[in-house]
Amino acid sequence: MHANAFAIRRDILRGKAVTFIARAIPAKIAGKIVTYCHDVTPPIPLEAANLVCAEVIMYVMRYRSVDWLPVSCLLALASCAHQDLTPTHHPNRALVAEARSLATSLEAGVWPGLATGNFRVLLVDGDTEELLCFANEPPSGFLRNSYDEKLGCSVATRSRVFDPTFLATFPLDDGISTIVIGTPEATGKSNEEWVVTVLHEHFHQLQFACPNYFQRTLDLGLSNGDQTGMWMLNYPFPYQDEDTADAARELGVSLAEALQADDRDLAESLAKFLTARRSFAATIGAADLRYFDFQAWQEGTARYVERKAAAAWTAHSATRSSENDRLISALNAVDIRQDGRVAFYELGAGEAALLDRVNPAWADGYCEGDLSLHSRFER
Template sequence: MRSFIFVFLIALTFIESGAQLRYEDQIRIKEAKQISYLFGDLIWSGYNEPPFAILFVMDNYEYLIEHYYQPDDFARLEYDTIIHSTLHRRPAQMNKNFLATFPFAGLNTIVIGTPENTGLNSTEWIVTLLHERFHQYQYSSPKYFLETNELNLAKGDESGMWQLNYPFPYKDAKVIMAYETYTQALYEAVKSIGKENWEATKKEFFSARRAFKSALVPDDYKYISFQWYQEGIARYTEYAFLEKLENYEASEEVKKLPDFVPFDEYKESFFQKHIENVRKLKLEEVGRVTVYDVGFAEALLLRELNPNWDESYLKVKFDLEKLY
């Protein structure tokens, strides 16, 4: 009897009953996973090969989902029959506003807060999870991190924070002037796709892009190009999923969420918002935030000018200009 009690207590240290995720979080994650597996490989070959590892951060606890490894400070919970994954939990340590992907406990892991804490509705949150899933796809490319380091932009920073804090000349008057001309030309080129003025606006775009590049020293251009490549194409991937979802029927559980917006409706507002941001967001005011929508717009041009650009994306890294 004593041995039975001993084994039972030991088991409880590894498996806790109850304390699972909220139902609404379960069905959002389930929906994102289903969309990923249905459409991801149609957008990017091999998109679904990396583990879909998530660290879901709530106010009091954080949960590891579809993660191969159990760090010592996580307790194992019951198998989640909605998400179809074993869960591991610990008291919350990460920032509850996180929307990021980075190596954690041996895997490239999406670290994401709740919709309430990240300021997103259910539709936006699901699509953002697919954005972060794309970063797992990027990072799974052989030598991705090695080649990132070989850009020599870290200047001794081994934490990776240089990607956020690089001293780009956001407030340099010459750079701002060239940037505004470039982004206006980029906006006009995207808006003219399929129209009579396409050839003229395309030429103006490439001219303005070259001028912006000339306004930067080589390291600064490498940095902004890296950001367009990494974050801008992740933003584009959100839109690519929304295009695939035009005739997709969301699950009844997700459709019942009070803040769910049908994907086809969200697609239209998404495009308008992010293409307008190309010329609306000011480099000197928001800095690095501009890279998401500029990279998104460049991707729209890329697929018009080089329909097979996606096949070379992970081979020709960190400069979209080389893919045109």
């Protein structure tokens, strides 16, 4: 055994750093570690040093031996044996952790299964992107370099690729749906707004996991050959048509009235809403109506979940009232000529909130049937 092996073994098996790194990096086969270590020449970057230390620690903890380690790897270990490997809590990572915790604690009252499934986040921060809470290995181009105890997740980084103002969810190059989001400062949101926006985007991850989601969206016949999904944003809906805009405004007003109706008047208010919806549908073509229904199902329900999460985040009734008031105000001010597709977020959220009153179990079959909320009023 190398003369310094016993001293290094004591260092790498002692202290909190061992527990931290052992969880952060899965064990690799000894041959891969040896090859990597042979390629390392001190001094080395902290990220690389952490990786070497982590892989060797995993091996040593499993086999209780460092006999096989080459001299170059021992030198690499020596170069980082005294590095501070205690995990740090990046403030924006802490907000992601808060969103994940909220999804768990609010699941029963907000949405069934909200805390389940993929919750991978790409945090765009300055010139760096951090991939948080990925399963197994990060995609090509990312360097796994730390573990965040508050998140309970490994973290991988790369140089920035996406715009720091992004607020979107889509598959990365490895095909896994990922929340791509800038910091609260870059996106112009308070910390509280940012956290519930993460939940909005996580709901999209749940939608994308619905059976045959992507094929079903193509089956709507709205993509015009686009395979990238950009048609969902750029579909040529007649937002500027005066009759359509007026009908959309009346649709919003009818939804607001139905949501505020007492139980005695609910049936009448529901009928008025359905009449307003038929009037809106009469101003557009069949494909346009499918697009509206899809946006209400997808973005509207995500906005509904976002608002419910914000209202349920605190026990204060004033907060719940505030979120309801915001929805009612937004519905009474629908303007598709000015807001375009974003107006459908509020109309869809209003439909979802109304469904809570007339069909309380509607969320249980959300992934089933057509990509529309309207049909659920008929069940």
